[in-house]
Every structure is written in C-alpha cells, then in structure tokens.
Amino acid sequence: IFEKYKTFYDTLxxxxxxxxxxxxxxxxxxxxxxxxxSCIDLxxxxxxxxxxxxxxxxLIAEEVAFRGWxxxxxxxxxxxVDDGAQTILISTPNGPGDLYHQKVQQAREAVEKGTPGVxxxxxxxxxxxxxxxxxxxxxxxxxxxxKIARKYGLTREQLYWRHWRIHSVKGIGLQRFCRExxxxxxxxxxxxxxxxxxxxxxx
Numbered sequence: 001i002f003e004k005y006k007t008f009y010d011t012l013x014x015x016x017x018x019x020x021x022x023x024x025x026x027x028x029x030x031x032x033x034x035x036x037x038s039c040i041d042l043x044x045x046x047x048x049x050x051x052x053x054x055x056x057x058x059l060i061a062e063e064v065a066f067r068g069w070x071x072x073x074x075x076x077x078x079x080x081v082d083d084g085a086q087t088i089l090i091s092t093p094n095g096p097g098d099l100y101h102q103k104v105q106q107a108r109e110a111v112e113k114g115t116p117g118v119x120x121x122x123x124x125x126x127x128x129x130x131x132x133x134x135x136x137x138x139x140x141x142x143x144x145x146x147k148i149a150r151k152y153g154l155t156r157e158q159l160y161w162r163h164w165r166i167h168s169v170k171g172i173g174l175q176r177f178c179r180e181x182x183x184x185x186x187x188x189x190x191x192x193x194x195x196x197x198x199x200x201x202x203x
Contacts, residue, residue, distance in 0.1 A: 001062070002029050002042050043077070056080055059087045064103065065094035074099055092180060093188025101189050125181035126158050135160035152183055 006024050009017065009031060021034045029042040041056070059081045061069065081087065091100045110118040125131055134157055141149065141159055149159045164170075166177045182188035 002026070002031075005031055005040055005042075055082060057082055057085050059085065060090070061088070062090050064089050064091040065098055065100035066091065069099050071099055093182060094179065096189045104185075104189075120185075122182075122185040124152070124183050125162075126152055126154055126183070131161050131165075131181070132157040133161040133164055135163075139163075148183075 002024075009022050009024075020036070022031050023034055024031050031040040033039070059077065061074075061077070063069075078087070089100065089103055093100065093104075095101075104120060107118055107120040111120050132155070139160060141163065145159055145163060148154065148162075149156075154162070162177070162181075165172065165181070166174050172180065178187050178190075180188075
C-alpha cells in the first residue's frame with residue numbers, strides 16, 4: 001500500500017509534484033508534504049500504537065474482516081480521527097459476527113434511516129470483467145448453475161468461470177467461493193466454516 005501511494009506521487013505531472021513536494025519515509029511508512037505538513041500514514045491493524053498522538057482527517061481501513069481488525073484496534077485508530085472525518089471501510093466478507101460484519105449492519109441501518117453521509121456499497125463478483133473464461137465446446141452447466149445464470153443474468157463465459165473457480169484443480173469449493181466472490185451482499189456473511197448444517201442449504 002505504501003508503494004502504491006509513493007508510485008502515485010512519483011508519477012504526478014511535474015507541475016503538481018514541484019508545487020507541493022512530498023517526502024517518503026520508509027522507516028515510518030509515511031508520505032509527508034514539505035509545504036503543508038499534511039501526511040499519509042500507514043498503520044497495521046495489529047500494531048501497538050493505534051495512531052495515538054496524531055489527528056487524522058480521513059481513515060481508509062482495508063480488509064477489515066481479516067487484517068487483525070478487532071474492536072480494540074478499531075477504537076484505538078478511530079480515536080485519532082477527527083469528528084466528522086471521512087471513514088471508509090473496504091473488505092471481502094469473512095463470515096458473520098466480526099467487526100466488519102457489525103459495521104456493515106450499522107451502515108445498512110443508517111442508510112435505511114436516511115442518515116446523511118453514510119453509504120453501503122456492494123459489488124458482486126460478476127460486475128468485474130476479468131471474471132470470465134471461455135468454456136470447452138462440450139461443457140454444459142448443471143441445472144443449478146443454469147438457475148444461477150438466469151437469476152443474475154450471467155453470460156456463458158461468466159458461468160463457466162464460476163464453475164472453473166469452484167470445481168477445477170485450482171478450485172476453492174462452493175463455500176469459499178461464496179465468501180471470496182459473493183453474488184449478494186448477504187452471501188459472504190452467511191458462509192462460515194464449522195457449521196453442523198449444510199451451509200449451501202442454509203444460504
């Protein structure tokens with residue numbers, strides 16, 4: 001992530017870079033303006049500092065369902081963010097009950113109540129053009145796959161990519177597919193390991 005921000009700055013037009021030069025500090029994982037003193041600071045969710053001693057105007061938290069984001073980590077980081085600052089959470093779902101699931105539920109409720117400035121955006125896997133694969137000439141979808149294609153309006157190439165991603169040698173199985181590539185906002189939260197009942201049936 002640090003390299004992404006650094007590359008973004010390094011490839012800006014010369015006029016913009018010289019007008020507000022930034023200095024990258026790899027030891028502190030920060031990019032700081034030499035004119036205004038504003039800073040892009042990168043922290044890991046499992047770190048000990050939690051952003052203490054700083055005051056941030058924007059927070060972008062990535063992979064909230066995975067990278068050590070606990071309620072304690074969230075409380076520590078958000079305590080350093082100014083009231084009213086823009087806060088963005090981005091993640092693939094990882095089953096029910098974790099911090100990300102809680103925040104998505106809170107965002108949904110806020111949107112339903114018409115709370116200004118709160119949004120909940122979901123992108124299903126089939127909206128991404130790269131998730132497509134030409135099927136072999138003799139391949140035919142199962143009845144269940146045919147129903148899924150009709151339900152979501154999938155092309156034959158999208159449907160085969162789904163089939164390949166679940167059942168091929170490189171496949172991850174249906175349960176993990178639903179978690180990594182959800183078709184609906186709820187699907188990734190309904191899928192979890194260790195259930196006594198068929199997760200597919202419950203979903």
